Amino acid sequence: MEVCITMIPSWFGGRGADYVFHSFYYWCKWTGIHTTVYGYELTQVDDPAVVICNHQSSLDIVSMSSIWPKHCAVMMKRILAYVPFFNLGAYFSGTIFIDRFNRERAMASVDHCANEMKTRNIKLWIFPEGTRNREGGFIPFKKGAFNIAVRAQIPIIPVVFSDYRPFYSKPGKYFKNDGEVVIRALDPIPTKGLTLDDVNELSDKCRDVMLAAYKEVTAEAVKRTAVRRGEALEDKKFY
Template identity: 45%
Template sequence: MASSYSYPELFLAGFIFTLPFLYEKSNVFRYYLKFFLYYSYVLIMCTILLPVVLLYPRDVTNLVVASRFCRYASYIVGIEWEMRGMEHWDNDECYIVISNHQSSLDILGMFEMWPRMKRCTVVAKRPLMFTGAFGFGAWLSGLVFIDRLRTDRARQLMKEATERVKADKTKLWIFPEGTRFNKGSIQPFKKGAFYLAIDSQIPIMPVVFSQYYFLDNESKTFEPGKVVITTLPPISTKGMTRHDLETLSDMTRQQMIEVFNESSKNLVMQRKIAF
C-alpha cells in the first residue's frame, strides 16, 4: 500500500520530533529559538493591543497596559526578575532615569517595572520606530525616537521631551552608554542625559541591571537566569550648572558600578551553590 504521507509532511514531522533534541543539545539553536519566541510574542501582543493604544495616542500610560501582557515573555525565555529599591519611585515626581544597557532583553525588565513606574517613557533609536506593530505601538505610547546622526534635531526632540516630563510629572528613561554591552562592566557615559538633568533641574534616578551571566552573544548561549534590577535613591540636580556635569556623571556611574558589581557577584555565587 502506498504511503499516504507526502515528503513535505514527513520532513515536517521529522523536524518537529528533533526540536526537543536540538533544544537540549545545541546552545546555538536554543539561543536563536529563545530570541525568536521573545520577539514573536512581543510583536503579537503589540499587534493585538494596537486598537487599545490608538484610543490614547502618545500617552505614556499605554506602556503600563502593554507591560501587563508583554511581561509574560520572560517566562517563555526563562528569565526571573527581582526588583529592589522600588520604594524610591515617586509617581508625583519627574526624573531622568539612567540605566545600563546590556541587551534587548532589558525591555523585559522594564515591562516588570512599568506598573510601578506608571508614567515613564524611553529614549530609543529612530530605526526601532519602523519595526512594524512594535514600532508603531511604541510611538503611540510616547517613546522618544532620535536619530543620532541628526544631532540638532535629536537635541530639539530631547528638549521637548524634557519639557513634557516636567509638565506631566513623567519619567524619561535614557541609556547613557549609547550601545548594548554585556561584558561584565558599565561603559563610560555619554553626557546628553546629564545636560538635560542639569538644564531642567530634574533629579537623576539611577537604575542598575545586574549582569546577564546567562547570555553570551559570542558563543550564542542563552540559559535560564535571574536578573536583579536595583533602583538607587534619586540624585538632586538643584543648583547645579554645566560646570558640575563631569562630577554628576562620574558620581552616578560610580554608584551604579558598585551596585552592578555587588548584585552580579551575588547572583553568580548563588548559581554556583545551586549547581
C-alpha cells in the same frame, strides 16, 4: 502587532509604556529568568524623573518589566521610528525619538524631552551607554540623559541590572533558562541648581555609584544562579 494593540489604552491614558511592560512581565515567564528587585518603590513616585540603566541585550525587556516605573516612556534612536509595527507600538507608548548624530537636532531634542516630561508628567527611561554592552561593566556614558535631567531640573533615578553572562551570552552562543537577575534602584540624584556645565561631573557620579552597585548585584546573582543549579559557589565571578 500584539504590542501595538496593547499600547492603545496606554496611549489614551497618557501612561507611557506602563501597560506593555506590565504585560511583558507575564509574557516573559517562558524564559525561565527569575528577577529579584530592590528599591522598587523608588521608581514609583509620581513626579517626572530620568531613569538611567545599564544596557546588555534584548533580555533587558525581561528585567525592565520587573521594575518598570509608573508613567514612564522610553527614549530611542530616531532610526527606530522607521521600523514597521515596532514604530506603531513605540508611538502608542509615548516613545521620544532623538537624533544623536546631528548635534543641533540632538540639543533641540533635549529641550523637547524636558518640556514633554513636565507637560505630560512622565518619567523617561534612558540607556546612557547608548548601545548594548555584552562584555561586562559599563562603557562610557553619553551625556543626553544628564542634559535632559539638568534642563528639566528633575532627579535622576539609577537602576542597575546584574550581569547576564552566568546564563546568557550572544557572543558565547548560549542561553540557559535558569537565569537569575538581581535589580536595584538607587536613591534619586537631584539636579536642582545644576547647569549644563555640571553635566560631566553628574555623569561621572552616576556612573560610579551604578558601577559599585553593579558589582554587588552581579555577585548576588551569581550566587543565586549557583544555588538554583546546585553548584559550588567558589570562584564564580563575571565582573
